[in-house]
Amino acid sequence: MIRTLIWFSYFWGFLFWHFPAIRKARVEAENLPLAERDELIASLPRRWARTLVKLTGSTVEVFGEEHIPKDRPVLFVSNHQGNFDVPILIGFIHKPKGFISKIEVKKMPIIGSYMEAMKCVFIDRKNKRQSVKAIQEGIKYLKDGHSLVIFPEGTRSKGKEIGEFKGGSFRLAVKSEVPIIPVTINGSYQIMEKNGFIMKPANVKVYVSDPIFIDDVKHLSMDELGQYVKTIIAKNLKNPGNSLK
Template sequence: MKGWAWQCANALQLAFTAAWTAVWISLALGVVALTGRRDWALRMASSCWAPGLLGGAGARLRVEGVERIDWSRPYLLVANHQSVIDVCALFRAVPVPLRFLLKREMTRVPFVGWYARVTGMLFIDREDRRAGPLLRRDAAGMLRRGESLCLFPEGTRSLTGAVAPFKAGALQSAIDAGVAVLPVAIEGAGAVLPVDGLFRVRPGRIRVRVGTPLPTQGAQGQPDRQVLAAQAHAAVVALLRRPA
C-alpha cells in the first residue's frame, strides 16, 4: 500500500509540474511578447515558477553565502549536477536574472524549449565537435554584456552524488570575457528528485552553497583553463564537505 500511495503521489506531482510549468511559461512568453523584457521573464522563473515547483515537491531550500557576492557584476556560475530540480534551486537562490547552458535536445521540449530560446539560454550539441568554439564565443559575449550564466561542467547528472571532473573547455568563456568563475555546490537535490526512474519525488532539504569567486584576470595574467577547472572543482567539493 505504501508503494502504491507513493506512485499515486508521484503521478499527481508530475501532473502538477507539467501544468505549473505550462502556465508560468505561457505568462512569461506573453510578457516578453508585450514588453520585450527577457529579464522580467527570468525574474518570473525565480519568483514564481521555481518556488512553486520546490514547494510542490516538498523541498525545503536553504541558501548560504549569497550575501557575500557582489551581484552587480556578472559571473560564470559552475555547479555540481544531481537532479533536474537543480535548475529550480539555482533560479531561486541567485538574486539576479540567470541563464543556463542546456542540452540541444531541450529545444524540442514544449514550453521549456520555447522559454529557453526566448530568454536567451545557450545550447550545446554534445554530438557536434565543432559546437565548442561557437558556444564559447556566445558565452563570452553574454558575460561581456553583464549577464550571468550558469553551467554544469561535469557534463551530466551524477548517479552517486560524487562530483565528476569539470570539463575545462566550458570555463574558457569566463577567461575570454575576463569574468570571475563562481563555484556553487548543490546538496540534497538528488534525494528530492533522483536521476534514476521516471519521476520519483521525495520531500527533503536542498542546500545551495555559494563559494568565493575565482578571478580570471590578475597580476599573473590569465589562468590556464585546466588549472581553473581544477580550482573550481576543488571549491565545489569543499563546499559540499563543509558541515551544515
C-alpha cells in the same frame, strides 16, 4: 506516487498556462534596461521553480548568496547531483541567469521557448562546430551583461561524488572576464535520483563561495582552473560552509 503525479501536472500546467505571459514579457522587456529586462523574464520561471521544489516536500537553504556581485554578470559554476539542480538554482538564487544546456532540451515543447527567453545557450556535444559557436554565443551573453550557469561535469552525478570538470567550460569566464561563482549543491539527488522516478522530500543545502576574479587566475591553464574551482566546490560537500567567509 500521488506527489509525483501532482508535480508533473503542475510542471506542464504552469508552462502551458503562462506561455502567453512569457511571450508578452519578452516583447515588453525589449525596451527596458538590461537588469530590469532580466528580472522581468526571470520572475515567472522563478515562481515555477520554487513551487516545483516545494511540491516535493523538500526544503532549500542557501548560504553565502551575499557573495554574488549585484552590479555585474557572473558565471555560476556548480556541481550537478540531479534533475532538481536547475529549478533549485532558478528559484532560490535570486540573480537572473540562463543555463548552458544540451541542445535536446531546446526541442522540448514550451520549455525551449522559456529557456530562450532566459538567454540560455544550447550545446550539441556531437557537433564540434556547433559547440564552439554556442560557447561564443555564451561569451557574448556574458559580455552583454547576462549571467549564466554551467555544470562542468556535463552530466548528473546522482550522488555526492563529483565527476571530472571539463576545462573548456571555463573559457566562458576567461574570454568574457566575468567573475566565476563556485556553487555547491548538497542533497538534490535525494529528491529523485536516489528513489528512481519517485519524488521524496529532501533537505537541500546550497553554498555560494566567494567570487573568483579572472585577473587572479590568469596564470592557470583551463584544466588547472577547472581543478581549482572543483576543489572549492568539493570542500563544501565534505565540510559544509568551509570555503565561505
